[in-house]
Amino acid sequence: MYPKNDTYVPLILKNMSSARILSVAQKEGGTQLKLVIEYSNGDKALMKPMRFTREQQTLPNHFYFTDYERHNAEIAAFHLDRILGFRRAMPVSGRLVNITSELMAQVTASDLLKTFFVSPDKNVCFHGQCSYYCDTSHAICGNPDMLEGSFAAYLPSQDVLERKTWRHPWRRSYHKRRKAKWETDPNYCELIRNLPPYNSGRRMLDIMDLSVFDFLMGNMDRHHYETFTLFGNDSFPIHLDHGRAFGKAFHDEMSILAPIIQCCHIRKSTLETLLRFHNVKKLSEHMRESMNDDQLSPVLWEPHLTAIDRRVGLVLQKVRECLSVSTMSGEDAADESHARPSTNATFDIDMGDLGKEPKYTARSREQT
Numbered sequence: 001m002y003p004k005n006d007t008y009v010p011l012i013l014k015n016m017s018s019a020r021i022l023s024v025a026q027k028e029g030g031t032q033l034k035l036v037i038e039y040s041n042g043d044k045a046l047m048k049p050m051r052f053t054r055e056q057q058t059l060p061n062h063f064y065f066t067d068y069e070r071h072n073a074e075i076a077a078f079h080l081d082r083i084l085g086f087r088r089a090m091p092v093s094g095r096l097v098n099i100t101s102e103l104m105a106q107v108t109a110s111d112l113l114k115t116f117f118v119s120p121d122k123n124v125c126f127h128g129q130c131s132y133y134c135d136t137s138h139a140i141c142g143n144p145d146m147l148e149g150s151f152a153a154y155l156p157s158q159d160v161l162e163r164k165t166w167r168h169p170w171r172r173s174y175h176k177r178r179k180a181k182w183e184t185d186p187n188y189c190e191l192i193r194n195l196p197p198y199n200s201g202r203r204m205l206d207i208m209d210l211s212v213f214d215f216l217m218g219n220m221d222r223h224h225y226e227t228f229t230l231f232g233n234d235s236f237p238i239h240l241d242h243g244r245a246f247g248k249a250f251h252d253e254m255s256i257l258a259p260i261i262q263c264c265h266i267r268k269s270t271l272e273t274l275l276r277f278h279n280v281k282k283l284s285e286h287m288r289e290s291m292n293d294d295q296l297s298p299v300l301w302e303p304h305l306t307a308i309d310r311r312v313g314l315v316l317q318k319v320r321e322c323l324s325v326s327t328m329s330g331e332d333a334a335d336e337s338h339a340r341p342s343t344n345a346t347f348d349i350d351m352g353d354l355g356k357e358p359k360y361t362a363r364s365r366e367q368t
């Protein structure tokens with residue numbers, strides 16, 4: 001989306017968090033309330049408003065698909081994507097806005113305007129109109145009229161730069177009882193890796209990157225992804241929609257790693273990056289530094305930062321299991337303790353070791 005060490009990105013971030021807001025409208029499409037913000041200098045942003053405090057976890061009886069969106073997850077996901085070296089997400093800034101003077105005063109559409117009200121506690125609220133959580137009992141309220149939000153740089157209009165939407169091959173069922181095919185078919189990866197666009201070019205490795213990215217932040221909501229049509233299949237999946245990430249700091253959802261575990265496939269540069277976080281400087285430290293400049297800092301609740309470091313270790317462990325299964329033969333392979341190190345096992349792969357296999361495409365034991 002932007003080059004490494006880009007100097008324009010910090011300017012966009014600054015502008016989105018400080019420039020005067022000229023117009024506010026509701027974003028059509030999607031399930032939860034989002035606002036399209038236009039600034040005095042012509043920039044645009046997609047705003048997701050805060051609903052809960054940082055400590056609020058996904059409700060225990062909520063599925064991934066009924067979870068609320070978290071504005072701070074959108075901000076943290078941008079930083080995570082950048083630190084991982086993917087740079088496939090749009091820049092996202094946090095901002096504290098005045099609901100009355102900066103949002104409501106800039107709304108022209110009456111259907112949105114009529115959803116603003118003052119709560120019994122004298123806070124200014126609004127709920128907008130959408131298919132989920134857009135009613136009085138799910139209103140977004142200020143304190144008394146100051147509200148936090150995430151502001152994502154706006155993608156070019158589809159008239160200018162068309163995007164194609166793809167169904168994610170490891171999409172969840174989005175049903176409270178049904179399972180997806182990948183959850184029951186042990187040969188699922190074999191099926192996908194032989195189908196276009198996954199059978200050639202970069203796409204399969206991009207899906208593996210996406211799996212690592214989503215696992216680190218606990219995002220189970222990757223139902224579709226989009227690419228820029230112009231570049232055909234030689235293009236990356238745009239990392240969009242991370243509002244449901246960072247919902248469970250004390251739970252590591254291993255099923256998000258299913259593409260990696262089932263395919264035993266990972267991009268070399270991604271693996272090297274993860275090893276650096278494990279051996280040199282922790283990912284949480286990079287995250288803290290990177291998010292420090294955000295107006296809403298601290299962006300993440302501390303347990304989520306602890307979780308990120310723990311999950312780096314878990315991804316490396318899964319890769320190690322793939323490697324040990326692929327390099328072991330006969331008697332060795334029967335040694336369960338070696339093939340499947342325990343969660344606490346110290347991880348001692350070094351880059352030199354890993355450098356031998358160009359793509360790390362070992363077959364997982366599920367497929368044999």
Ligand SMILES: Nc1ncnc2c1ncn2[C@@H]1O[C@H](COP(=O)(O)OP(=O)(O)OP(=O)(O)O)[C@@H](O)[C@H]1O
Nearest residue numbers: 029030031032046090152153154155240241242243
């Ligand atoms: N930064 C952006 N600029 C322009 N359009 C965007 C941006 N981010 C997302 N969109 C578009 O808006 C749509 C909805 O956004 P998003 O998925 O973040 O919201 P959502 O409420 O979670 O939607 P859904 O329920 O469909 O997942 C996306 O499919 C995408 O096409």
Ligand SMILES: [Mn+2]
Nearest residue numbers: 030221241243
């Ligand atoms: Mn969504």
